[in-house]
Amino acid sequence: MFEVYITKSGKYLPNEAVSNDEMEDFLGLINNSASKTQRIILRNNGIASRYYALDKAGNPTHTNAELANNAIETLFDENFTRKEVELLSCGTSTPDHLLPSHAAMVHGLMKNHSVELNSSTGVCNAGMNALKFGFLSIKSGNTKNAICTGSERVSSWMLADKFESEVVNLKTLEEQPIIAFKKDFLRWMLSDGAAAFLLENEPKGKNPLRIEWMEAYSYAFELETCMYAGGDKLENGEIKPWSDYKSSEWLTQSVFSIKQDVKLLDENILEKGAESMKAAMDKNNIKPEDITYFLPHVSSHYFVKGLYNALTEKGIEIPMEKWFMNLKTVGNVGSASIYLMLEELMNSGKLKKGDKILLSVPESGRFSYAYAYLTVC
Template identity: 55%
Template sequence: MSEAYITRVSKFLPNEGVANEEMEEYLGFINGKSSKSKAIVLRNNKIKNRYYAYTREGQPTHTNAEMAALAVKGLFSENTSEIKEADLLSAGTSSPDQLMPSHGVMIHGWLPETGSIEVVSPSGVCCAGMHALKYAYMSVKLQDKKKAIAVASERFSPSLRAEQFEEEVQELIRLEQNPYVSFDKDFLRWMLSDGAGAFLIEGKPNETGPSLRIDWIEGCSFANEEEACMYQGAHKLEDGTLKSFKDYSNEEIQSKSVFGIKQDVKLLSEKIVRLGFTNLKGILTEKGFDMNDVDYFLPHISSYFFESKIEDVLIENGIPVPKEKWFTNLATKGNVGAASIYMMVEELFASGKLEKGQKVLLAVPESSRFSYMFCLLTVC
């Protein structure tokens, strides 16, 4: 088999960064009032800046597919004609612009210069970007493809805007109940961000700059044991099952804000760290890899609240990582879901800090129904 290398990295962030005090100017005030939970959530997640594909006036500036395409074009900024050599587009997201067609082909629609190539669209939430990377990695390693593009992108902002919840609030008022949306819906409004990241995967390292050899990518799911924790387009019932938007009337979809993104915060806190990062020990043992050899540890976290919890679980399992080896940009980029790990790699790649032979471990937990992806890279 061939080796597979990340030879180029790129990102796209829409518009200017949005500071904490500006957020409701973009997302709006539900029932005309500021959120009660905003300050609490921001204090815990420690995010200072994020990006929205929207103007303050509520006008969309980019689609999800368009942002992904712009990140892909960034891979070929020095030689735009080289994009014609790409033979695979593997695209992951948890916030596609539509249910059909697939997200990948919509991105391809923004890239006419590629010609006719294979396109695949792994679904999921935060792990979707890693699934896209793994498909590209395997395709190159098997020598089925020569220049594979992996891209991950999110456009969460439309689902976070106040008008998505206004009908639910009005229904609560009619029922003479507290006119505030529940915390499981309000929670994510102060964490999520828009943007895209892309990798070029080839069978040989870059001759003019650093590359990252993909040593392995491993994933695991605990959906056979755990109920859904984060969901959209569904409503969680008392027994923990999800009722699809397809089984609600149009009126119920509006009154329950079924298309709002929801998070079972109690379940998240109890499960997200321990399940996946305990399982990491077994993966490292199977791969014969010593955590002491890690030079950079890139964990995708939705909130700095989980940083110490991950550290504790790694220590408990005998695979500690000194904090000076951790690398994250959550505070400056926000939680960009499937694209977050791409943006971390891009920032580290561009930092000038990487040295040949160093090991980079990626860790991506996904709370939707508790899935995890881990990846080991070697700097070449």
């Protein structure tokens, strides 16, 4: 088995940072009315700026594949060129197409040569799953290197015009023309961007990170769906897929919008997160004092104190000075968030040889969690 190192990281955040006051300038007004929940949600999530692959007219400026490819471009130099890539592993929640795969579309933009492809789907863990595929490929000796990405272009899913048919339908039914909180909530939570890692079987570059282990856990066997798109939730908790709806209902019920069961999220996300993190640390004999930097992907600063308390109750008290996050300035970029956090830390000048980094990524889709433990070499 070979050692695996993250030898380089890069990112691409489209256009200029968007402040809280500018969000509806880009996403638009639903029913020509400002959202009544926006300020409450933004106050709780603590995000001050984010990035959209849109202009103010709501026109897309980049595809998801372009965001990922632009991040990948930052990895190439005279020491490693696109012609040397052996594996491309891409994760996203918001691919540009149902088919072909996201990785295939990214590879189409690279214009290099034939490589092995892997596309990882899901929600926030899509990026970690893409990373693990690259990690295991190099670990086993299948490849000597891999490029792994996390990317999202969710902004175009949240444009006001995507909900206009639903609003018209609500008016026809003589109901309040306000979309459900489970949909409006996420319009103020999610944003666009991409980041990429170069994985190699040798510790090249400045402060390469050796991946010691990666672990993943799913609780779908006991918990119903929490975050979803391309369907809707029935009273019994099952998800009715988009293909079982009439085509007219795709618009009148915003079937393709991203939705989240906030009550289910609040009840389970922290408890299962602490449970799975303890399992990962116990399995690999890691204690809180063995962590120099803790990088938790949280969708909102609302969860930070709760996560700290939940971990402490499990005997995992990690002092807040060890926590490293960039949610406030970058936003919640789903599967790319953990990549963007680690990229910022790697290029911050803070790391020194021997530092230990724990990555933690929850996914509320149906409650799954992924972890990685890294050593600065």
